[in-house]
Amino acid sequence: MLIASAIGWGGVADHVHLAIRLSRNITIAELVKKLKTSSSQWLKTQSPSLATFAWQTGYGCFSVGPTDLDALCAYIDQQEKHHATRSFQEEFRMFLKKYGVEYDEAYVWD
Template sequence: MSFIKVYIHFVWSTKNRCPFLATKEVRQKVWTHIKENAKEKGIYIDFINGYTDHCHCLISLGVDQSIQKVMQLIKGESAFWINKEKIIVEKFQWQSEYFAVSVSESMIDKVRNYIKNQEIHHSKKSFQEEYKEFILKYNFQKFDDE
């Protein structure tokens, strides 16, 4: 039996960064659904939250899980569910892009706290500003998933 502990901080946005997730109620429904659906698929979401136009997830990858597959399962199913349940009026889509960064054991609590405080954080800084900072700070490489 293999034992692994690999935490990844995922962030992805709504299509064209539209503020589809406008209310706390809508966001809470979506986050709860994503977490429950992920659990059914054997994906461990440690913490999830976001704001009107994006989602943050702290996930512990399983032994047979890849970043790409986890994102495909979470984003694809949740968009389908949001549209099926008519959670919002417009057709809902997630942006195809996402970013993912590994999180060391010593930083887990800091990342959880950061994800937890998204509303406070984004009252000071937009998602687009944050996104640009992340790309520059971590020197991300872009990969085409399709």
């Protein structure tokens, strides 16, 4: 069963961006759980220094239409450049504001 197909990905030291085409047979929460579990298990086999690695509890998920996909992939490809001037927290707040998501800072960060 195909649960998702990766379209693009990029990461920096404290987070990862993924562009994923999600199958209708799995929820976003299930996909995130599977991604975090399998990547965590794999990372821990790569070095003893990663033995205590753990993802944060939360995640953000935003959908885009087909016409925005190229721009999204370009954004993901430029993560290191973005984060030279903007922190993960600043970037996440920007996305929340852009997509009109109300939030309370007390519940956003682990």
